[in-house]
Amino acid sequence: MQENICIFVEGGHKLSGEVIISGAKNAALPALAAALLAEGEYFFSNVPWLVDVFTMLELLGRLGCQYEITREGLYLDTSNAEETLAPYEIVSRMRASVLVLGPLLAKHGKAKVARPGGCPIGKRPIDLHLKGLEAMGAKIEMEHGYIVAKAPRRGLCGAEIFFDFPSVTATETIMMAASLARGKTLIRNAAKEPEIEFLGDMLCAMGAKIKGHGSENIYIEGVKGLSPAKVDIIPDRIEAGTYLMAPAVAGGEIIVKRANPSHLENVLASLKQLGLTIEISGDEILSRRGKRLRPIKIRTAPYPGYPTDLQAQIMAVLCTVKGVSVVVETVFEDRFHHVEELKRLGAEITVEGRVAVVQGVKRLQAAPVKATDLRASASLVLAALGAEGVTEISEIHHLKRGYESLCDKFSKLGAKIWEAPCQS
Numbered sequence: 001m002q003e004n005i006c007i008f009v010e011g012g013h014k015l016s017g018e019v020i021i022s023g024a025k026n027a028a029l030p031a032l033a034a035a036l037l038a039e040g041e042y043f044f045s046n047v048p049w050l051v052d053v054f055t056m057l058e059l060l061g062r063l064g065c066q067y068e069i070t071r072e073g074l075y076l077d078t079s080n081a082e083e084t085l086a087p088y089e090i091v092s093r094m095r096a097s098v099l100v101l102g103p104l105l106a107k108h109g110k111a112k113v114a115r116p117g118g119c120p121i122g123k124r125p126i127d128l129h130l131k132g133l134e135a136m137g138a139k140i141e142m143e144h145g146y147i148v149a150k151a152p153r154r155g156l157c158g159a160e161i162f163f164d165f166p167s168v169t170a171t172e173t174i175m176m177a178a179s180l181a182r183g184k185t186l187i188r189n190a191a192k193e194p195e196i197e198f199l200g201d202m203l204c205a206m207g208a209k210i211k212g213h214g215s216e217n218i219y220i221e222g223v224k225g226l227s228p229a230k231v232d233i234i235p236d237r238i239e240a241g242t243y244l245m246a247p248a249v250a251g252g253e254i255i256v257k258r259a260n261p262s263h264l265e266n267v268l269a270s271l272k273q274l275g276l277t278i279e280i281s282g283d284e285i286l287s288r289r290g291k292r293l294r295p296i297k298i299r300t301a302p303y304p305g306y307p308t309d310l311q312a313q314i315m316a317v318l319c320t321v322k323g324v325s326v327v328v329e330t331v332f333e334d335r336f337h338h339v340e341e342l343k344r345l346g347a348e349i350t351v352e353g354r355v356a357v358v359q360g361v362k363r364l365q366a367a368p369v370k371a372t373d374l375r376a377s378a379s380l381v382l383a384a385l386g387a388e389g390v391t392e393i394s395e396i397h398h399l400k401r402g403y404e405s406l407c408d409k410f411s412k413l414g415a416k417i418w419e420a421p422c423q424s
């Protein structure tokens with residue numbers, strides 16, 4: 001039986017040095033799905049080698065794609081991608097598999113994708129994806145847990161689509177489907193995340209006609225066919241934000257490299273308000289723990305608001321900031337599972353619905369804790385960096401989905417962090 005591996009962190013070691021930020025998971029996943037829109041060979045550089053990326057590659061393999069991973073990057077050949085079934089066994093491991101629905105429907109006129117389940121942070125419905133595709137003429141049925149979608153004989157048709165919520169992956173689904181639809185599509189109240197702008201740029205490089213991606217109104221004029229492209233994945237703003245917070249708990253000074261500061265404006269403003277010294281120079285950002293930290297209020301929101309994917313991490317930081325801080329989670333209905341684990345480390349947090357009130361304590365105490373979801377895992381690592389003693393973090397498979405070489409990167413910054421068989 002495979003031994004349970006945990007991450008161990010000995011708190012109290014000041015950080016110093018540089019960390020190179022990987023490509024963004026939430027840009028790589030839609031980019032790989034978008035490759036299904038055209039036949040031929042793609043090249044992707046700056047790909048983060050994460051479990052979720054390997055899961056998407058496994059899915060593309062089941063759909064008939066071939067791929068090769070080299071030192072330079074990822075070669076993907078979609079010439080024989082004729083399959084249109086995304087099986088439950090893969091979709092159940094990664095919700096973002098649903099991103100193949102739009103491209104398969106637009107390219108092949110049909111798709112059968114297992115309905116993604118909920119996950120630790122909420123129900124995660126896909127109604128906005130389906131409503132948008134139906135507005136473009138798709139017929140969508142639910143059959144034995146599968147979404148069975150069919151396009152009209154003449155293909156999908158452009159439409160004006162208004163999103164009740166600026167859903168990131170729903171916006172991506174419609175952008176991809178509309179690229180090959182007949183006529184014009186307008187997406188209103190579209191998501192504005194940098195990953196959306198990146199996907200739009202990739203689709204344009206493939207020959208799509210898209211304008212306004214990155215703003216709330218995206219205009220797409222369908223074309224008859226697209227061609228493969230060379231794609232450089234943008235840096236992961238969530239990974240960068242996670243490292244930038246670390247000096248607030250462990251002390252010291254670090255520089256993140258190959259980041260994109262313009263994707264982190266709200267986060268950097270919050271870290272400055274907290275009392276960290278933040279200095280930007282090109283694609284490098286310095287973060288230094290200087291004077292006393294101040295309690296702050298964080299309210300997550302769709303981009304350009306404070307990212308929900310950095311909510312758990314900032315909460316871990318606020319646990320040892322003197323005074324009372326407030327964290328409001330407005331995007332997901334159930335994204336406070338890290339609170340109970342932080343309290344095991346001695347944090348004083350009270351949750352009322354979507355509001356968490358954090359009373360800063362002097363120092364956290366190491367204890368065995370459990371990762372409950374991807375970003376919660378990162379929050380436990382941050383908390384442990386400042387805790388007294390050695391913290392053992394279990395269920396670290398969550399972490400591997402979204403952080404490339406995290407132990408190695410933090411060790412190079414001077415943290416005492418390692419993987420070993422769980423002891424508790």
Ligand code: EPZ
Pocket residue numbers: 025026029096122123124125126127128129130165166167168169170191308309331332333374375402
């Ligand atoms: C993307 O998820 C990201 N995942 C998430 O990152 C991120 O937290 C989220 O956007 C918000 O930024 C990927 O890009 C692969 P949403 P997504 O649709 O698209 C409601 C991580 O840790 N909603 O923008 O699923 C939903 O209930 C992950 O990397 C509908 O109601 O998020 C939720 O309240 C976690 N109907 C809100 O929108 C829909 O059809 C969040 O939405 C779709 C969403």
